[in-house]
Amino acid sequence: VETLQALGQGFAxxxxxxxxxxxxxxxxxxxxxxxxxxxxxxLTVALLLPVTYNLAPxxxxxxxxxxxxxxxxxxxxTSILIRTPGETASIITALxxxxxxxxxxxxxxxxTAAIGSFVAGTLATAGLTFLAPVLVDVALAFxxxxxxCLMLLAFTTVSAVLGASRLRGAISLFFGLGLGLxxxxxxxxxxxxxxxxxxxxxxxxxxxxxxxxxxxGETLHAAAREEAGEMVPIRGSVWMTREEWRRSxxxxxxxxxxxxxxxxxxxxxxxxPTFLSYLVExxxxxxxxxxxxxxxxxxxxxxxxxNAAAAGVLAPLLTLGLPTSATAAVLLAAFQxxxxxxxxxxxxxxxxxxxxxxxxxxxxxxxxxxxxxxxxPLWVRLLAIPRPYLYGxxxxxxxxxxxxxxxxxxxxxxxxxxxxxxxVMRLHDFPVAPVLVGMILxxxxxxxxxxxxxxxxxxxxxxxxxxxxxxxxxxxxxxxLVPVAWxxxxxxxxxxxxxx
Amino acid sequence: VSQARAGxxxxxAGVTGLGLFFLLGARAIPGEAAYAGVGPRVFPIxxxxxxxxxxxxxxxxxxxxxxxxRETPGRRGTLVWILGxxxxxxxxxxxxxxxxxxxxxxxxxxxxxxxxRWLRSLLLGAALGVGIYVAFSRALGVSLPGGPLAVF
Numbered sequence: 001v002e003t004l005q006a007l008g009q010g011f012a013x014x015x016x017x018x019x020x021x022x023x024x025x026x027x028x029x030x031x032x033x034x035x036x037x038x039x040x041x042x043l044t045v046a047l048l049l050p051v052t053y054n055l056a057p058x059x060x061x062x063x064x065x066x067x068x069x070x071x072x073x074x075x076x077x078t079s080i081l082i083r084t085p086g087e088t089a090s091i092i093t094a095l096x097x098x099x100x101x102x103x104x105x106x107x108x109x110x111x112t113a114a115i116g117s118f119v120a121g122t123l124a125t126a127g128l129t130f131l132a133p134v135l136v137d138v139a140l141a142f143x144x145x146x147x148x149c150l151m152l153l154a155f156t157t158v159s160a161v162l163g164a165s166r167l168r169g170a171i172s173l174f175f176g177l178g179l180g181l182x183x184x185x186x187x188x189x190x191x192x193x194x195x196x197x198x199x200x201x202x203x204x205x206x207x208x209x210x211x212x213x214x215x216x217g218e219t220l221h222a223a224a225r226e227e228a229g230e231m232v233p234i235r236g237s238v239w240m241t242r243e244e245w246r247r248s249x250x251x252x253x254x255x256x257x258x259x260x261x262x263x264x265x266x267x268x269x270x271x272x273p274t275f276l277s278y279l280v281e282x283x284x285x286x287x288x289x290x291x292x293x294x295x296x297x298x299x300x301x302x303x304x305x306x307n308a309a310a311a312g313v314l315a316p317l318l319t320l321g322l323p324t325s326a327t328a329a330v331l332l333a334a335f336q337x338x339x340x341x342x343x344x345x346x347x348x349x350x351x352x353x354x355x356x357x358x359x360x361x362x363x364x365x366x367x368x369x370x371x372x373x374x375x376x377p378l379w380v381r382l383l384a385i386p387r388p389y390l391y392g393x394x395x396x397x398x399x400x401x402x403x404x405x406x407x408x409x410x411x412x413x414x415x416x417x418x419x420x421x422x423x424v425m426r427l428h429d430f431p432v433a434p435v436l437v438g439m440i441l442x443x444x445x446x447x448x449x450x451x452x453x454x455x456x457x458x459x460x461x462x463x464x465x466x467x468x469x470x471x472x473x474x475x476x477x478x479x480x481l482v483p484v485a486w487x488x489x490x491x492x493x494x495x496x497x498x499x500x
Numbered sequence: 501v502s503q504a505r506a507g508x509x510x511x512x513a514g515v516t517g518l519g520l521f522f523l524l525g526a527r528a529i530p531g532e533a534a535y536a537g538v539g540p541r542v543f544p545i546x547x548x549x550x551x552x553x554x555x556x557x558x559x560x561x562x563x564x565x566x567x568x569x570r571e572t573p574g575r576r577g578t579l580v581w582i583l584g585x586x587x588x589x590x591x592x593x594x595x596x597x598x599x600x601x602x603x604x605x606x607x608x609x610x611x612x613x614x615x616x617r618w619l620r621s622l623l624l625g626a627a628l629g630v631g632i633y634v635a636f637s638r639a640l641g642v643s644l645p646g647g648p649l650a651v652f
Contacts, residue, residue, distance in 0.1 A: 051640055167557055171515055174550045178522055181547065185540040192540060193525050216586065223578050223612045388615035389624065392606040395582070396628055399589055399605055403598075404642055412590040416583070423579075428511050442543070450538045 003133050010355030014363050019062050023360050026063035027367045030070020034077070035379045037084045038218050039394060041071030042326040042436075046210040047401040049334055057338045058353045062360040064334060068327055069121060069361065072307050073368045076113040077379055080106060080299070081232055089270035089306045092278045096291070096298035101232040103294045110376050111240045112248045112296055113303040118369040120256040120304035124311035125361045127260045132347070132358070135319035139344040142320075144451035145462045149472035151445040154266045154322055156479045159434045166483070168430045176438025179204050186443065187450055199410040206333040206440055208402055210326070212415045213432050215398035217422020219391045224423075248300040251281050255304030263312020266322060270309035277301035311361065318342050318354060321444070329436035508562040516555030522548030581612035597647015602629025 013019060033044045045064050052060040072089075079090040080097035093113065100109040142150070159169035182193045183203030194200040240248065258273040258280075281297040282288050291298050316322040321342040323329040335342050340350060347354050372379070402415040425432060456462035463469050526544035585608030589601040606625025607618065615621055636642045 050642065054641065167554065167561060171551070171554045171558060174547055174554060175515075175518070177543075177547045178518065178551065181522070181544055188540045190529055190540040192529055192544060193522070219609065219612075220579055220582055223582055224576055386615070388610035388613035388621070389606075391613055392609035392621065392625065393628065395585065395605050395609040396602045396625070396632070399586070399593075399602070400598075400632060400636075400644075403593060404636070404644070407643070409590060409594065412586075412593070416586050416590070419586070420583075424507075424511060428508055442547075446538075446543050453538055 003130060006133075006351065006355050007129055007359060009351065010357075010359030011362075013058060013352050013356030014062065014359035019059060019356065019360065020363070022059045022063040023066045023364050024367060026066020027070040027364050027371060028066075029063075030067035030072075031074040031368065031371055031379060032070075032382060033067070034071040034074020035382045036074075036385075036390065037078055037082070037383075038222055038391065040075070040214065040327075041068045042210055042330050043214040044071070045327060045330045045334065046207045046214075047397055049207050049330075049337060050401065050404040052334075053337065057340065057350075058356050060334065060338075061331075061353065061357045064331060065357055065360055066364045066367075068310065068331075069307075069364050070368055070371075071327075072121075072310050073114060073117050073372050074379065076117070076299075076303055076306075077110060077372075077376065078383065080109045080113065081380060082383060089274055089309070090302075091271075092274050092302040093299055093306075096278070096295060096302075098232070099292070099294035100296065100299060105294065105296075106232055107376075108240050108244050108296065109294075109299050111373060112244065112300045114369060114372040114376070115240075116248065116252040116255065116300045116304040117307040117372075118365055119252045120259060120306075120308040121311060121365040121368075122362065123253075123256045124260040124263075124308035125358065125365065127264075127308075128311050128315050128361070129358055131264060131315050132319055132354075135315055136344045136347050139320050141468065142344075143466070144448045144455060145466055145469045146472065147320075148445055148448040148452055149463060149469040149476070150266065150320065150322065151441050151448065153472050153476045153479070154324060154441065155438065155445075156476045157266055158324060158437045159431075160479055160483075165429075168428075169434050172425070172430050172432070172434035173438040176435035177442040179209065179435070180439040180442030186447065197410070199408065203443075204414065204439075205405055205411075206330065206436065207405060208411055208414055209418055209439060210330055210436060211398045211401045212418025213422035213425070213435065214326075215394050215401075216415060216419025217426060217432075219394055219398075220419060220423040221426040222387075222391060224427075244296055247296050251277070251297045251301035252304040254280060255301040255306075256308040259305035259308025259310075260312040263309030264315040265312075266316055266324060270306045270313075270325070273305040273309050274302040277305040314361075318346060318357075319344060323437055323440060326433040326436050329433070329440050332440055505562060509559065512555050512559035512562055514555075515551055515558060519548045519551030519553070519555055522551060524548075578612045578614070581608050585609050585612070594645055595647070597633075598644040599626060599629035599633050600647050602626070602632065 014023070029044060029048075030041060033039045033041065044067050048064070048067070052063070075090045076093050076097065078084055079094035080101050083094045083098040097109040097113065100106060155173055159173035160166045180203075182200055184191050184201055191201060255273070255277040258277045259270065262273045262276075263270060278291075278298055278301060281295075281301040282291045285291065285295065285297055287295070313325050313328050316324060317328045317331060319342075321332065323332045332342065340346065340353075398415065399412065402411050405411055422432070425435075452462055453460065463473065522544050526541045526548060529540050529544065585605045588608065589605035592604055593601040603622055603625035606628060607621045610621040610625075611618075633644050633646060636644050637646070
């Protein structure tokens with residue numbers, strides 16, 4: 001009941017005309033960048049940051065939430081029509097949805113993706129509404145030792161679970177941790193790794209890294225790659241047939257059930273639930289042979305999972321201050337820019353902001369359904385922008401975003417260097433999200449470690465004597481060791497088969 | 501040694517070098533162990549050591565991997581246009597103003613994607629730059645160097 005009251009307050013905030021306007025701007029921007037290949041919600045929020053510092057935090061975050069959800073909706077359009085997944089979470093949609101489009105059922109694929117995203121987004125936002133207060137209660141029991149162990153777990157899962165290989169994920173993570181070291185150490189006031197440059201005393205800005213890695217790095221990579229695939233025009237009615245509804249509703253619900261809990265875990269990420277949902281739908285289907293050739297269940301389930309996970313990721317971000325995706329890392333940087341630290345206290349001190357944000361997610365979902373279902377053909381026109389102009393524009397906005405941070409030319413030089421790093425990372429399949437998570441969580445982890453040891457007067461046993469931190473450490477070790485053990489256990493069997 | 505493998509080896513060497521940089525740099529940080537033992541050197545040493553080990557592991561994995569026929573990046577020469585665009589725009593933004601820098605960046609960026617209609621993209625880029633300049637300095641109150649436009 002208390003939760004519903006708080007949510008009611010939130011709606012009072014979110015439904016103010018000014019906030020509705022920002023939610024609308026956010027959802028439109030988000031859908032547009034989702035549709036355009038090469039830019040995603042993380043980059044868009046990063047580019048919007050300098051603009052919004054003149055704005056009240058509630059309005060900014062309502063807009064960012066719109067961008068975040070909108071990016072999820074728009075991304076499926078690009079995947080279905082030109083088979084270029086904007087992010088790993090829409091790989092499955094690119095496979096199955098594009099097949100549907102080539103068989104003349106592109107409109108139905110877009111519809112099941114949009115409606116599924118709406119169903120999953122709304123249910124998962126409801127899940128967030130009721131999970132958040134519970135997590136807040138848990139988080140209140142957390143001391144520095146627990147926070148440090150939780151961050152260790154997040155580091156492990158973010159780098160081990162995402163990406164092509166655990167080694168590459170770990171290198172990305174430690175690269176990010178290293179970037180986070182640059183600047184003045186908050187506890188001792190010592191300058192670290194500033195190379196004598198006064199510009200580096202404040203550290204390397206996360207926004208600069210996001211813009212460099214995503215915009216410049218992606219542009220360089222796209223230029224070196226061959227031309228993108230051809231667009232399949234939408235054919236058929238936007239409305240699904242009765243048969244298509246019948247085949248879609250259960251995958252939507254199952255996808256939500258995979259997406260939200262996995263997104264809410266510190267493991268985060270939307271990739272795993274989409275893959276799980278696809279495999280389960282294929283297993284449950286009476287026509288598994290259709291999968292890979294355009295089965296509507298294979299679009300409905302993963303798209304729902306993907307959106308539900310996006311809502312799930314917000315739970316640890318808002319209640320624990322723990323980002324588990326690239327966009328969440330940028331959102332955390334946005335909170336820090338306003339001098340707000342997400343965590344259990346956020347719900348007490350900034351109730352209007354948090355609940356207004358959550359309420360605006362419901363509002364945004366409705367807006368996105370309206371924007372995406374009847375207007376899909378309009379968004380598709382964005383794909384007609386010639387690639388040279390699209391990426392030329394992305395470069396100009398990246399340049400603008402980097403320059404307006406501090407009006408400094410040094411930042412532009414950094415932008416170029418980070419962009420080159422981003423290009424090399426893409427060329428060699430290094431995941432980008434661990435860099436951002438490591439960069440923003442590293443300094444916080446260092447701070448919590450010091451606080452924990454200060455409270456225990458230097459006794460490292462503090463991490464092993466408190467039940468929650470022991471549990472978190474045990475899970476961390478399990479995440480690290482289970483796949484290794486699994487491989488070791490399977491190897492002898494394969495050899496035995498080989499001998500026969 | 502294939503081009504892809506040489507590149508991967510260079511990446512591994514870079515990671516290892518970065519680890520060394522953090523390890524050696526940590527020694528230059530003044531300040532002995534602070535209260536409760538975790539001074540400003542502890543994290544740099546841990547991160548440097550980790551990068552060193554991971555870089556070495558990456559080098560080993562590249563050396564042991566079979567030579568996979570990776571998709572080779574087809575048009576690497578085209579990157580020079582884009583990199584040149586960023587460098588030129590960086591040099592131009594203060595003396596010539598943001599709109600001129602944006603026009604340069606847009607034109608060279610588009611050339612990097614194979615567009616050869618110079619005049620057209622120069623005009624488009626200039627229009628984009630002027631539009632952003634006006635929107636930012638008039639509507640949002642964010643100051644950008646205007647160059648010749650600053651007179652207005």
